[in-house]
Amino acid sequence: MSDVLRVELRDQIAVLTLDRPERLNAVGTETVNRLTQALNDIRDNDDVRAVVLAGAGRAFSAGADIGEIESCTAPGQFRAFVGRLTDAYALLEDFPKPSVAAVHGFAFGGGLELALACDLRVAERGTRLGLPEMKLGVLPGAGGTQRLPRLLPPAIAKQMILTGEPIDAERAWQLGLVNELAEPGGALAAAEKLAAGLAAGAPLALAAGKRLIDHGLGMDLTTAIAYERETVTVLFSTEDRAEGLKAFRDRRPGEFRGV
Template sequence: MSTVLRVELRDGLAVLTLDRPGRLNAVDSETVDRLTRALIDVRDDDDVRALVVTGAGRAFSAGADLGEIESFTSPGQFRDFVGRLTDAYALLEDFPKPSVAAVHGFAFGGGLELALACDLRVAERGARLGLPEMKLGVLPGAGGTQRLPRLLPPAVAKQMILTGEPIDAERAHTLGLVNELAEPGEVLSVAEKLAASLTAGAPLALAAGKRLIDHGLDMGLEAAISYERETVSVLFSTEDRAEGLKAFRERRPGDFRGV
């Protein structure tokens, strides 16, 4: 079995590890296919409450595999690759369970776009994050030009995209792109701890919260608040809501089942 992507399940978490360290975890067609299948499998596994995405070796990911891209002989082949990559990242962004990217070394191009598709990001101090495609005469093609300005001040995102220059994890944290910083060698454990804190939540409420934030940002405020009202009204009828109130009264953690 291919090891371009490893999937480990433990304590309610699924840890997806890009596993091409000799290629700095460059994302090729095989990686895209494995990532897509893994996300579908994890999505349908009721024992998994949260997802962590990381990379093996000395970097999170160098981005799309330029060796494979250079082998394309037509724009159509490139369009097909970018389409499948974009679909995989959209699957991650729309994932019903919360996701955390654990970034070390660097996350460039398609690697950063992968991290941007996650809900939260933890980065090792000194790690670099960037979209260097401009230096190759192209632009990010898997959501970078759209997700980055939604997570950073637009002027900062423009500078990163139009110059191709990266920023370090410390600045990314200050700007809000990175949720938590980790000391060298500890990024995965910090990301897993953050993800584990999410698994304590009620699964239906977690999924609904993601939808409210992601979709509500594209709505007018009045429509978004109406969407919120309808969503929480549906959650009120769930068994998890009743369990949450009972647990609060009994001063214990809730035993949420996703029903």
């Protein structure tokens, strides 16, 4: 299997880099297979506390691999291709360790959908983000029509999806789609800094926080608050909670072990 995805461990961060620069990091079956493998490999690695997803070359990702899409000769083949992407993106979204996308150049189609599956996004100024599938007579099929309206005002998401026109990073930041702006060439460093802050947190609380937010949004408020109450009660019995309180009293950073 060729190295279409580079995996580097830096302190407590796993940096996963899409590495098909000659194809503008188009996302195909090989890429999502490698992504799935990498996530499964680091899931139980206690030395990894956060994930950064980046792209090599001049762009984060141009989108799904058009060549592979064109090779589909029947709807069932296309459905299987889209299914492979959505399964890998769902694995990233549900991953117990927080993830940050470092976006530069552009993130279109399946590339933007990949960034949407991350918990947080950093983008360089001037980066373009869009779902251009409408211009090809189709629609985003790897979560774009569902994740984007959950991160943007629905009317803005509709405009992007139904016109296929992108927005720039500055506009995305104003709308809350992008968490931080970076200067040109600085997205990866900014994403790693953000990930380092996440990695310093208590692993059990980080994973629980992700679940509370992601799952709670689909519940009515009363049920979601009850879910929150039960979750924090479980966290209260952890050693990390005791360490956090002691560290606060000692006026020092907590040394969390995920227990």
